[in-house]
Amino acid sequence: MIDWNSPRLKVVGLKKFYGERQVINGVDLEVFPGQIVALIGSSGSGKSTLLRCVNQIEDLTDGQIFLDGEEVSAPGVDQDRIRAQIGLVFQSFNLFGHLSILNNITLALRHVKKMDKDKAKSLAMSWLSRIGLGDRGDSYPDKISGGQQQRAAIIRAVAMEPKVLLLDEVTSALDPELVGEVLDLIRELKSGGTTILMATHELSFAREVADWVIFLEQGQIYEQGEAVDFFENPKLPRTIEFLSRMRSR
Amino acid sequence: MDLNNQEISQAEQKRRDYRKQQRKRSVWISLASTLAFAAIVWFGLLATPGWDRVEQSFFNWDVAVEAFPRVIDGLLLNLRVLVAAAILVLFFGLLLAVIGTLKAPVFFPLRVLAKGYVDLFRGLPLIIVLYLVGFGIPGLRLEFLGRIPAEVLGIAALTITYSAYVSEVFRAGIESVHSSQRLAARSLGLSYSQSMRLVVLPQAVRKVVPPLMNDFIALQKDVGLISVLGAIDAVRGAQIEVAKFANFTPYVLAGLLFVLLAIPTIRLADRISARFSSREQQGVSL
Ligand SMILES: Nc1ncnc2c1ncn2[C@@H]1O[C@H](COP(=O)(O)OP(=O)(O)OP(=O)(O)O)[C@@H](O)[C@H]1O
Numbered sequence: 001m002i003d004w005n006s007p008r009l010k011v012v013g014l015k016k017f018y019g020e021r022q023v024i025n026g027v028d029l030e031v032f033p034g035q036i037v038a039l040i041g042s043s044g045s046g047k048s049t050l051l052r053c054v055n056q057i058e059d060l061t062d063g064q065i066f067l068d069g070e071e072v073s074a075p076g077v078d079q080d081r082i083r084a085q086i087g088l089v090f091q092s093f094n095l096f097g098h099l100s101i102l103n104n105i106t107l108a109l110r111h112v113k114k115m116d117k118d119k120a121k122s123l124a125m126s127w128l129s130r131i132g133l134g135d136r137g138d139s140y141p142d143k144i145s146g147g148q149q150q151r152a153a154i155i156r157a158v159a160m161e162p163k164v165l166l167l168d169e170v171t172s173a174l175d176p177e178l179v180g181e182v183l184d185l186i187r188e189l190k191s192g193g194t195t196i197l198m199a200t201h202e203l204s205f206a207r208e209v210a211d212w213v214i215f216l217e218q219g220q221i222y223e224q225g226e227a228v229d230f231f232e233n234p235k236l237p238r239t240i241e242f243l244s245r246m247r248s249r
Numbered sequence: 250m251d252l253n254n255q256e257i258s259q260a261e262q263k264r265r266d267y268r269k270q271q272r273k274r275s276v277w278i279s280l281a282s283t284l285a286f287a288a289i290v291w292f293g294l295l296a297t298p299g300w301d302r303v304e305q306s307f308f309n310w311d312v313a314v315e316a317f318p319r320v321i322d323g324l325l326l327n328l329r330v331l332v333a334a335a336i337l338v339l340f341f342g343l344l345l346a347v348i349g350t351l352k353a354p355v356f357f358p359l360r361v362l363a364k365g366y367v368d369l370f371r372g373l374p375l376i377i378v379l380y381l382v383g384f385g386i387p388g389l390r391l392e393f394l395g396r397i398p399a400e401v402l403g404i405a406a407l408t409i410t411y412s413a414y415v416s417e418v419f420r421a422g423i424e425s426v427h428s429s430q431r432l433a434a435r436s437l438g439l440s441y442s443q444s445m446r447l448v449v450l451p452q453a454v455r456k457v458v459p460p461l462m463n464d465f466i467a468l469q470k471d472v473g474l475i476s477v478l479g480a481i482d483a484v485r486g487a488q489i490e491v492a493k494f495a496n497f498t499p500y501v502l503a504g505l506l507f508v509l510l511a512i513p514t515i516r517l518a519d520r521i522s523a524r525f526s527s528r529e530q531q532g533v534s535l
């Protein structure tokens with residue numbers, strides 16, 4: 001149920017330099033409400049940098065970012081307010097080590113959304129139960145498995161009801177047997193209509209859940225398309241090479 | 250998990266018996282060696298030609314009893330100074346450390362100032378700071394301040410110096426918090442100060458408790474230096490008694506009291522460090 005009327009997230013001419021080094025090289029993309037867009041590309045192609053720029057925890061060198069039509073990269077826009085509307089989950093070290101799982105989830109609800117304590121707590125509990133962690137609310141992050149940590153980190157972002165959720169290779173630091181439970185959660189979010197832009201190395205998963213795939217190469221969009229079509233009929237040489245390299249692993 | 254109630258194999262029983270025997274043996278060995286060592290030191294000291302005179306003028310029981318009230322009164326002043334200085338040091342140390350993390354250009358002068366301050370007072374001997382503050386500030390003749398008590402000047406000097414040390418400890422703690430913790434906090438929409446206060450500092454403070462305890466122990470000794478400003482603390486009190494009896498025993502007494510005061514803190518610091526390191530790496534101690 002993608003709403004094609006107007007893009008939820010729109011990135012125009014995004015560039016990012018680290019000193020002289022050009023990491024993002026003019027990227028344009030759109031993500032529509034309910035759509036899942038997968039970013040793939042070899043290591044160092046700029047996937048993480050792109051996501052961080054969208055969230056603006058990294059300053060842009062050039063370009064614009066629109067969220068529901070509002071230019072959130074415009075000068076004077078309160079970035080903290082915007083970040084609260086864009087969820088971002090990293091590979092690892094997402095959860096705050098000094099807080100219980102429950103308090104990890106309630107922290108931003110209380111201090112950013114100004115929700116009262118009890119309400120935040122019951123909201124967090126209901127999310128935790130939904131992902132089968134209802135009895136782990138009082139545990140600390142280092143006392144639960146990596147897969148549980150990542151799922152908790154994802155629902156911590158989702159509980160803020162972001163307009164778009166950015167996932168940066170959320171399974172790549174996990175043991176293979178823990179990957180499945182995290183992917184299941186993302187499938188569930190998709191069926192709930194969450195809008196997601198995700199960098200991933202899990203190509204078969206991208207093919208299954210993503211509606212659109214973007215192949216990033218040296219900071220530029222090299223090829224993109226409908227997920228199934230993209231994986232079945234890649235057109236350009238580097239895409240073909242990348243896909244066969246990934247498949248042979 | 251309680252292994253004691255479980256059936257154990259014969260092999261394990263043998264191992265345990267052996268270990269028990271070894272433990273008993275090592276207790277006896279350490280006891281014997283301690284006694285031997287103490288005896289050598291004791292008789293060695295007693296055998297020195299000047300020992301009788303030293304005993305008279307440093308370990309005189311009657312003088313110690315006479316001097317006790319004044320020295321203990323002074324120690325109470327030291328304690329009050331310690332508590333006041335420790336609280337102020339924590340506050341200013343943390344403040345300096347946080348100022349050091351502010352990257353925005355507006356804060357440039359503040360950051361440079363904080364850095365310069367820390368460099369200056371980490372290098373400057375405490376005793377010089379004490380003299381400068383203790384005699385410099387009254388020398389300004391700020392009438393509205395009235396006459397500032399020596400212990401207040403002492404607190405100021407200790408705070409000035411120790412804030413510099415402690416800010417370095419906090420800075421290291423802040424830097425040791427993984428950068429993605431800060432990014433995760435910001436990406437949830439927490440502001441810079443919220444993520445500092447709610448995410449980074451609580452984790453940083455936990456990591457620096459052991460080194461902070463060391464600075465606290467050092468401070469506990471250094472409060473004795475306020476005596477140079479004329480505050481009647483334990484050291485100054487002892488000095489008065491020394492002059493009265495022409496006997497050095499009050500110094501020994503004051504020293505002993507400082508050590509007694511420090512021991513609980515030192516033990517506590519050991520225990521905290523041990524707990525911290527055991528949490529970081531669980532495993533056998535070899
Ligand atoms: N803070 C930084 N300073 C300088 N260069 C950086 C910085 N962060 C990233 N880079 C460089 O930018 C390039 C893109 O990095 P990025 O992490 O975005 O790649 P990626 O596609 O996410 O790779 P991976 O699949 O390994 O996560 C890399 O060459 C990296 O070295």
Ligand SMILES: [Mg+2]
Nearest residue numbers: 047048049169
């Ligand atoms: Mg990356």
